[in-house]
Each structure stands twice: as structure tokens, then as C-alpha cells.
Amino acid sequence: MKKKALDDYLCCMEAIEHDKRKCPTHISKDECISALLPVKDALDILSGKWKIQIILSLTFGKKRFKQILREIPGLTPKMLSKELKELEMNELVERKVYDTAPVTVEYELTPYGRTLKPLIGELHKWGSKHRKRIIARS
Template sequence: MSPSIELNKAKQCAGSYVLAINDTMNVVSGKWKLPIIGALFFGKKRFKELERNIPKITPRMLSKELRDLEMNGIVTRTVYDSVPVTVEYELTRSGQSLTKVLDVMVEWGLEHRENIVGKAV
């Protein structure tokens, strides 16, 4: 069944619609997961690069969230046999498919900021 047919079915049933929203929220919930995913849209990153790209995240929280995202199939972790050991994180195909979601969120956020604060970023 195609994704558009699935979406149409979910939109016809409140239970299916809410279940799909809950499934999404279980994967991307929390303060830091979406910023991590957003940083990884720009390509593979090492841990310290992610730390620099995401202001105010602690190393402990970044590590925890990366493990959660990896467990949910959103991020892959690749360890290279080098000295010192190099670890890179990147989005899986499923993680990359969140582009549509984040683009809509960014668009809404820019519009909302302009309406509330009176200026765009």
C-alpha cells in the first residue's frame, strides 16, 4: 500500500491518526533529538562536531540521545579503526525522511517568530 493511501486511512480514523502521532513522538520526543537530527541533515558528524552545532547540550545528554536515535533506526554510528578511534554519526534513510517534518517545522517557526517578535532570523 502506498504512503498516501495509508495517510488517507489514518486521517479517517481518530485512533489510527493518534497512534501514528504517538509513534512519531516516541522516536523524536525530547528537547534534543530534533536538533541532533537537524545537525545531521548537513552530513556525517563526529561527536564533538555535534556538540559544537547544538548549543547548551551536555556530552552526557548528547550521548544518551544518540543511543536512543540509533536504537530507533534514525542514526547510524560508524567506528573507524584508527588511532585515536574515530566515530561518525549519520542519518539512516528513515532519519533522512524526517526532512519533510523538519522543513515544515522550520517554516512554521520562522513565520511564528516574525509574527510574534516582528523579525525573521
């Protein structure tokens, strides 16, 4: 189920439709469904209301909590805290605490977090075309 898992999924859907037990690439229905889990994972990770904005705001380098808060209008500390925790759990952002007084906390995009770049680029590319299409329609 390696690299072509998505193709396997499609193949499996066809198998289901035509009432076969297995698709030609020999994956079961369960394997088939699990083949699209990664897509959902990626969507879940990015689809918090402020995630993209936070990630992009960290693209230029580390920032402090209040600094992000000031930069993004409408964002509340509760939401920022929640979103940062989720990003941290997914190893996209690193939280560093310095023993100063008062305490200093810095958030930084990890190298792994930067691997999102092509994906966000693709989202932006499709989204832009879509905006034009929808605006042109009205």
C-alpha cells in the first residue's frame, strides 16, 4: 500500500461499486478506506480557523506569544494557545521557554513545519484560481 495508496483507494471504490471482494491491486475494503486517512489528517491539521495565519506568521522566524497576538487581529489568547498546542503536538512548531523574569516564551516553525510549504503553495494556487472563477461567475 506504499506510495500509490490513493490510486489503490480509487481502484477499491470501483471494486466496491461492481461488487467485487477485492480490487485488482489486491487491497481489502478496510485497506481502501485507510488509504484516504492521510488526506483527512492533513486537512485536519491545517483547518483550524487561525492555523494557516499562525504558520505563515512564524515563517519569518521565532515569535513570542503576545507578538503573534498583536499581529493577527481578532485572535484571542485562548485560541492562540489552543492552536499553538496542536501545532506543537504535530511537531510543526517548537515552544521554547527562557528563564527570564517575566518568563519569555518563543514559538518557532520547525524544519519539519517548513515541509508544509509545497502543500500550502498548492492550496494557494488552487484557491486563487477558484476565487477568480467564482467572482467571475457573479
